[in-house]
Amino acid sequence: MQLDLTTPQGVSLGLLPEILLSGWALVVLLVASWRHGTAEDSRLSGWLSLAGIAVSGAGLAWLWVNDATPLGLAQMVALDPFRYAAAGLVLLSTAGAILLSLGYLERELLLAPEYYALVLLAASGMMFLAGAEDLIVLFLGLEVMSVAIYVLAGYNRGNAWSSEAALKYFLIGAFASGFLLYGIALVYGATGTTNLSLIGAQLAGGQLSLMAALGLGLLLIGFAFKVAAVPFHMWAPDVYDGAPTPVTAFMATGVKIAAFASLVRVLLEGFPSAGHLWQPIIAGLAIASMIVGNLVALAQPTLKRMLAYSSIAHAGYLLAAVWPGTRLGSGAVLLYLAAYGLTTIASFGFLSALGRHGERTVTYDDIAGLAANRPWMALGLTLCMLSLLGFPGTFGFIGKWYIISALIAQDQMILPVILVVTSVISAGYYLPVIMAMYMKSAPSDELHRDMRLFPAAAGAIAISLAAVLVFGVWPRGALDTAVQSAGTLTQTGMPVARQ
């Protein structure tokens, strides 16, 4: 199916999932203004939002199944499987975050149902960001996403840490947006266009002007802030730590998915001929993130901060997958985002159940002996840790294997070696979680008694972990989807240097 993106009809069909989702967000907002205050009302908005995700997902599926492609040049948004795959992952992570929030908000008495409208708006921003074919649309998507997340991070108003997280994220986020915007301006100045494919065509062949190179650099800095890559990661631990846990899960998955999808698209479509410029930068960011993230995570006393630093390390693995700039590399990005997203949703889901006195304070000792009292929970969290560690039999391993393959296919040996060495380091903080649960005994029988996993969250966790296992053992389907989706992307751009 070909859509003419110059007509209003074509654009609205091409943007069907985004339009449905943002429209639904407004409906949720409307419902929330009537039904506001009780736990019941909050739950109503929550389930309504899930329905919205299903509707948007149906729109997305319609585009994907009909293989929608643009008539001529894609003007503002891309119409290719890479966008659909990324948008699908965004919707999945949003659904996961909402399921985790349902019980959590009631427990923490955060009963303002506008929360869900913000989540949906953030998700539609993410989808725009992931599918943007034009730097202006990219910026709009980024801002829609970010503003909603700033508010969500500070949703626990009574909690000083949550407020600090929001303020910090807002200030740093504004800073990052500034970099990105200035980068867009410079690129526009150098090429006279904001469309990614046209930028790519403009820059092809000739030497990159200083202005364009500077623009590319600023864009990369902006993205590095958003994905929390070292050395632009300083905000991440505090923000992840302070935000309500379902929001942290949303930030760690949704924002990363959208930002990485966008980064890959910008680099491969906009700057395919400048690989010699951005590849060293990406490699440097990847190496720094892998090393710093994993080493600092070792020293964290609480689980939430440990997961925050581990997410920096995973950003490093993902950046390593961006480095080749090939079909394999982009496929690896998608696949790893899926593996990481599923596992992270489940991990934060467990964490929100563990932290009935505030998740910030859950230490390794607080989960001692969990296996004896809550065998299923301990088993699930073990699976999460093994998948994050990249252990065979889990989806996380398939993801890492794919990244390593994509790098080696380009004759890159340094990044894979650093990746596996830092993965060994990560065993030093993932294993103690398992160790505490299984090999230590609880200081008192009371410790785990009042721990509750809410049914909706349990459902989300169960589905995620089932997927982690199924794709870990039988990765064919996920793999083929990732490779095919990624294939369409690189075909539009020029081959990257060194390919």
Next chain:
Amino acid sequence: MTQFLASIGYGQWILHALILLPLAGVVPILLGEERSAKRMALAVTLLELVLSLGLWWAFDVGNAGMQMVSSAPWIPRWGISYRVGIDGISLFMVLLTTVMMPLSVLASWSSITRRERAFYALMLTLLTGLVGVFISLDLFVFYVFFEIMLIPMYFIIGIWGGANRLYAAIKFFIYTMAGSLLMLVAIVVMAWKIGAATGTLSFSYEHLLANAGRLGSIAPWLFAAFALAFAIKVPIFPLHTWLPDAHVEAPTAGSVLLAAVMLKIGTYGFLRFAVPFFPQVALSPAVSRLVVVLAVIGIIYGALVAMVQPDIKKLVAYSSVSHLGFVMLGIWGMSVISVQGALMVMISHGISTGALFLLIGMIYERRHTRMIEDYGGIARVVPLFSLILTVVALSSIGLPGLNGFVGEFLVLLGSFSAYPWATGIATTGVIFAAAYLLWALQRMIFNRLDNPENERLADLNPRELAVLIPLIIGIVWLGLFPGPVLRRMEPATQRFVEAIRQAPGAVPMEALARPGQGSR
């Protein structure tokens, strides 16, 4: 027997059955009652043993190549298939595994009292992992099994282990993982490089082996990655520090399996992957000198450290470092005799050291101490125990007529012409072995019975005898009639040695060129 096995299509399904049966056994154990877990586990492991014994007859003695090969596509996009097969080298590793497993289960009968379901479920998972490692013929599948078996052992040490179990468990895990992840990178590099050169991306063992010569200048790095992973597992001298911790802290079943089977994965890896893939690197003067020196250091150092251990379990643990040094020396001796000797040492070390750990576990259950000085003169109280301990210790020392002698003798004989000095020094290791074991024996079961606590020790019960007698039979049988075993491994070792000597670009070593080597 052979005809019967052929009539039921044994060769076609046995390898899959050996992998799947323990996994299937996990389900009823987890769903069943706590009390019946050990019976279920014993039934499953015995069935596995009976099934695997057919391999002895079904195995085609004259065939040097892989037998009973079968494969199914797994991840075709990456050229990965589930592919298994067996040859004269892996045959005995599989049998060693399936023999030791029911004995370990039986040995845990009364010593494991907490979380029995979990324990036996992990034991069966471990069995799948171990069998899988030895029969997989696809590097991806091999890697998966290599890693998978870490998890059960990690839990077995960490939950049911001794006082310092947490430290030992994490050290074991991280050491092994550090090596194996670099090997993972090497595997992927190999497959992609060979894929680029041949046009076929495949992780199949035969494909990689046939084309490994095309790797060129990167081969030394790849060899280093493989060698590191396996050297940690063996363990070779400076990388051995995880071993005493893990072996001592693990419960009896864990120590037995670690020593009898898991250490062999390292030497098996050298025989199967590291050396055949990169013969020119492995046989280059620098590498072979390094390996032989480290092997000899391991032999002597392990023996000397074992001698001063006050803890009998630690003594046996260090003796493993010494014995595995012989295996490494035998592999690098690179003659048919020495490689066969290395395989024999692997088998007999598995049996003897496994039996030693079992005996230590039995006496520990009675007395709750592993200190040698707490015992003394117990031969009069527990004569049966002392008799068996003596026989096993003598076999571990390498007394002619018992199993330990065959392997070490062949290793020394086969390696002498290649490395006369190293072999000469290694021979003293045999003497040290006699020293530390006989001295320990003297202090434990002879001397005066001066500790009143030892006076009421119970002798071995029927269950414990059922564990030990098969091993004693093995010790004597292998010592007196090693022929059938050697015959089965000969074609495969011959092929191994010839393939390596004929490898293009292999650095011919003077010793290898000498006449009279390799023919028996």
